[in-house]
Structure formats: C-alpha cells, structure tokens
Amino acid sequence: MHPSLDQVQKLLRDELKKAAGPPGENIPIMLERPKEAGHGDIATNLALLLAPRLKKSPREIAQTLVAALSLPEDILEEVEVAGPGFINFTLSRSFLRRGLRELLRCDESFGKLTTGQGKRAQVEFVSANPTGPLTVGHGRQAVLGDAVARILENASYAVEREYYFNDAGKQIRLLGQSIKAQYLRLSGEDASIPEGGYQGDYVEGLARRFMEKRGSLSPPPAEEEFTVFGREEAFAGIKRTLFRLGIHFDRYYSERSLFDSGRIENTIHALRAAGLAYDKDEALWLAGSTLGLDQDWVMVKSTGEPTYRLPDIAYHIHKLEQGYDLIVDVFGADHQATYPVVLAAVSSLGHDASSIEVLIHQFVTVKRGGREVKMSKRKGDFLTLDSLIDEVGTDAVRYFYLLRVRNSHLAFDVDLAVKESEENPVFYVQYAHARTAGILRHAKERGFSEPGMDCDADLLGEGEELALIRQLLVFPEVAAQVLKTLEPQRITVYLREVATAFHQFYQHHRVIGDEPALSRARLSLVKACRTVLSRGLGLLGVSAPDRM
RNA sequence: GCGCCUGUAGCUCAAUGGAUAGAGCAUCGGACUUCUAAUCCGAGGGUUCCGCGUUCGAGUCGCGGCAGGCGUGCCA
Numbered sequence: 001m002h003p004s005l006d007q008v009q010k011l012l013r014d015e016l017k018k019a020a021g022p023p024g025e026n027i028p029i030m031l032e033r034p035k036e037a038g039h040g041d042i043a044t045n046l047a048l049l050l051a052p053r054l055k056k057s058p059r060e061i062a063q064t065l066v067a068a069l070s071l072p073e074d075i076l077e078e079v080e081v082a083g084p085g086f087i088n089f090t091l092s093r094s095f096l097r098r099g100l101r102e103l104l105r106c107d108e109s110f111g112k113l114t115t116g117q118g119k120r121a122q123v124e125f126v127s128a129n130p131t132g133p134l135t136v137g138h139g140r141q142a143v144l145g146d147a148v149a150r151i152l153e154n155a156s157y158a159v160e161r162e163y164y165f166n167d168a169g170k171q172i173r174l175l176g177q178s179i180k181a182q183y184l185r186l187s188g189e190d191a192s193i194p195e196g197g198y199q200g201d202y203v204e205g206l207a208r209r210f211m212e213k214r215g216s217l218s219p220p221p222a223e224e225e226f227t228v229f230g231r232e233e234a235f236a237g238i239k240r241t242l243f244r245l246g247i248h249f250d251r252y253y254s255e256r257s258l259f260d261s262g263r264i265e266n267t268i269h270a271l272r273a274a275g276l277a278y279d280k281d282e283a284l285w286l287a288g289s290t291l292g293l294d295q296d297w298v299m300v301k302s303t304g305e306p307t308y309r310l311p312d313i314a315y316h317i318h319k320l321e322q323g324y325d326l327i328v329d330v331f332g333a334d335h336q337a338t339y340p341v342v343l344a345a346v347s348s349l350g351h352d353a354s355s356i357e358v359l360i361h362q363f364v365t366v367k368r369g370g371r372e373v374k375m376s377k378r379k380g381d382f383l384t385l386d387s388l389i390d391e392v393g394t395d396a397v398r399y400f401y402l403l404r405v406r407n408s409h410l411a412f413d414v415d416l417a418v419k420e421s422e423e424n425p426v427f428y429v430q431y432a433h434a435r436t437a438g439i440l441r442h443a444k445e446r447g448f449s450e451p452g453m454d455c456d457a458d459l460l461g462e463g464e465e466l467a468l469i470r471q472l473l474v475f476p477e478v479a480a481q482v483l484k485t486l487e488p489q490r491i492t493v494y495l496r497e498v499a500t501a502f503h504q505f506y507q508h509h510r511v512i513g514d515e516p517a518l519s520r521a522r523l524s525l526v527k528a529c530r531t532v533l534s535r536g537l538g539l540l541g542v543s544a545p546d547r548m
Numbered sequence: 549g550c551g552c553c554u555g556u557a558g559c560u561c562a563a564u565g566g567a568u569a570g571a572g573c574a575u576c577g578g579a580c581u582u583c584u585a586a587u588c589c590g591a592g593g594g595u596u597c598c599g600c601g602u603u604c605g606a607g608u609c610g611c612g613g614c615a616g617g618c619g620u621g622c623c624a
Contacts, residue, residue, distance in 0.1 A: 043566090045605095082567075086566080166624065169623085281622085282622095283622055298622045299622095307622065333617080335624090337552080338624090360553080362618075363618065404560090424572095428586075434586090435583080490562095507579095507589085510583070
C-alpha cells in the first residue's frame, strides 16, 4: 500500500519527535510546504525552535536531527539542511510515480475525506427575507454557503442546506402594504407608499401582476392577501435565481412556524425561568449583562411583537435539538452584533452551542461606470443577482465570489466582471480542464485504450511532469485544510497552480507521440490532472467543461 | 464614543510566524505546420498605511495612530 502524502507527514512528525528527544518536549512539529521550488516538498523549522533551548546553532541541530532520522529509503530523494536551519525534504521520483498510480486508482474519490463519516451537518445561508429579488450582496452568501456545503459533503458529512426566512415581521407586512398602495394607484386611486416601505419597479410589477390575476376590485382586497401574494412571488423569483446558480435548499424554515409551534412562547418561559429576562417599560428584556454581554436587549417590544432576536434564539435551540454534529451559519457583516447575543442566550439555557460555527462575510459593494452603486432594497436601487448572472454567466459569478477571503470587502466591479468574461481567471482553470478532455478524446480516436494505473509511470521523469504530479498529489491536503478553515478561496488558489503546472507541461511535451508506452504514461498523467481539476471545480460548484 | 472587519504592485487579490512577499489583469517584448495560442516564455513594476514593541525570524502577533466598511434600533 502506497503511503499518502498525509501519511508521509505523519511519519516525518514521529521521526522528528523521536530525534528531538526530551528537549523537544512541548514543541509542536511544524511541517510546511515551501513556496520556493528549490526548497523541497516538505520543510520543518524544528531546529530553529530547538536552538534557544539547546543553545546551539540551528544548523548544527538540524544536522544532528537529520542524522538521527530513520526513514524508508524509497520515499525521500533528499534531506537537506538549508538557510538558517530549515530541514527540507524532497520526495523521490518513485514516490511521486506511485502517488500518481494511487491517484488513478482512487479516481473520482481522490481527495475524498472520511472526517464527517456518519455525521450530520447543517449549513444555513442566504436566508434573505422574501420581499424582493436577491441582490449582488446575497450572491456572495449564496455562493459561499453552497461551497461550504460542498466541502463538507466531500468530507462525507450528510449535509442539509437550510434557508431561514422571515414571514412574520414588519418587513414582510411593509411589502404587502407597498404592493397594495401600488395596486390602488393602478386603480386610479391616491395612495402613498407607507413609511419605510418598498419602492422599486418590481413592487409596481407585483401590483400589476396581482391586478392581472384578480382584476380591479372595489373594495380592494385585504392587506394580508397582498402580503401573501408578494411573498410567494418574491420566493418564486429567489428560487429561480438560486436554481440558476445551481443551488438548492433541503429546507426552507419559516419564522412564523416558530410562533405556530409554540417555540417562541417556550423560549420566553425558559428565559424567564432562568432569570435571564425581565420586564421594563412594557417590554421584555434579555439580561445581557448577566450573560457577559455589554448591554441588555429587547426581546419583545411594548407592542407585544418580538424583535428578530427572540425567533433567532428559538430557531437556534431548535437547530441544536436536532442533534447535528456541525451547524454552520453564514451571515453578512450586519449580523455580527446579533449572533453573540443569540449564542449567549442559547448557551445560558443549557444548550451546548459548541457545534455552531458562525461564518461572517464582509459586504459587497457594486461599482459601475467607475462609481459605487449604493444599494438599498427599500428604495429599489440595487443590482439584482439575476442581472449579474445574465451579464457574466453562472461559472464566472461563482468563481468571482469565491476568489476572495470572506473577511475582506468585495468590490464587485460590474464593468470589469463583464469585460473579464474574456480574461476571467475561471476560464484559465476551465480551459486546462477542456484541454485534458480534448487530449483524452484525441487519444481515444487514435485507438488508445482508457488510460489508467497500468501505465509505466517510470517513464515520467521530465521536470514539468514531476512538477505536475507533485501539484496533483497535494489535493487531499487542500481538501483537508479547506475543511478545517471553511475557506473555499484556497481551492481557487490551488486550482490555478494545478492549471499552471498543466499548461506548462502541455506546452513543453507532446502527450500523444511516437512512443506508445510514453504516450500511455502521459495520458494517465493527463487523466489524473483532469480528475483533480474537475474535483476541485466541483467543490466550488463551477462546471468543468470538456470543450470550450 | 465603543465593538467587529479591512488596508500588500497602476487595478483586483494571494501568502498555516519562516528562506529572495507571489498570481491574474493592465503595460512592453518573444513563441502557433502541433493533442485548442482562452496557452506558454521573458521584462518592468513594492517603504506590505504609519510608528513602537514581542523573537533567532513579522505582511502575519501585541500596543498606539491614520484611512475605509459594518455594527452599536422596541428595524431584519
């Protein structure tokens, strides 16, 4: 059985720990992948960390460590002390070749992790109120949440995607009132949009559709009918948009259902019973200060209506009761103040909230014509996610969003994104995949059988070939790292590296040539590369086209 | 005022505390009789916002500034 890169690392760790002996107590063995090509495949700074304790020069310590290591011969080609005292390990050709065969054997399951085997995870994201179309801002959330779900699925978690929507509060009522006002206007009556109501063209459109369906009624239908209509229409639109992005939810969780099921009432009772809630000014307050928060928060307004925090708490308790092993909440930066309150309240009621992972992403601003477009849904001045997909295409939209770390602000320059449909980074990677597919197609036409692990990998010895194999074998490590950090953008960085290694290989070496054995070996490498590219793109939810 | 996030090449962004800070776009110069040139090879471009500290070593950690975003609602 060929050891994976992961197992090699474990072996190195054990050996280094042994070699360091007692002075190495409590020093974590750090293994890293050097960014410099000449620094081997794996490096450790152990000698540098030991130096202060041993009061010897790091290089000298490194030499001693290297001498004490006992490692299987066929794994490493070179172990070298370099720079200030790093130990660089270079994998052997035979290891790389065996790794390639292993990759081919695993095929589509290469890089699949078993971390979440038998575990259930829930990812909640988007959760936009059904009051209008999704915006460019929601897009980031949608794509990020879906990529996180895919990453968890790759780690064998049973993943549920959940969308929590508010159909009980003030916003949805305002939508109904706004549509009604537009409806009355269409009927020639004088009506004004309520304070804080929704103004965009789409509200007028909704009113128009309502009228087409129901006609001009006098007296007009009750406000509730407009609300229901508006919500259904908005939701249908949201689902259409998500469908275009390849995103589907397993469950849409209604806030109203929390009231109907009595969960809101139960939460209030629990908070009161725990002495965490008190009445003041005819409102119900959460005693944040006793929970370690810096202030108290209103849970139920003096009008008798709960603020959004109470349903949020009840909702999260319900999540926890379902026994997920992992719960991921994807929130925009505007929720940053809310979730600590929710988590504190949930914990103080005796629930273990440690399975909840909150991912906050920063806002998206939209630039158009060199100017920033201010987005306000209520004023109807926003760029819809749909229009962005129209202009840029699904793959580019997804990839573009995933290129950024979630904690950095994303300025979506629409003009640039459209222009980049020619030069967009996603095409670089997709093109590499299309090239692999093209070569494999060509090989089949020329009568080559399906490439696989029966090839003679020893024939692969060119620099570009070995560099590509190295790159491919890192994939499981990337998958593991991404699982830990839930940062999909690392995949985009990795995929670019793979694509570059492949394009370089392609440029310098002809795959299908005069020597059948060499051709077969290279075809296997191409197939392996195609597998990794398609697996990586799959984690991002971006298509891997066979032709472009 | 206070809290969270961000500040890296002209632009958009990378870089588990490590070695000479990297990519793409843009600019300039080369490479198609080929399995797709949506590619490759090369060049130029940096006080990593500023200052002090921590240590063998700081873009990364701490403190203090500066600038921007978000929050700090009986809005969601």
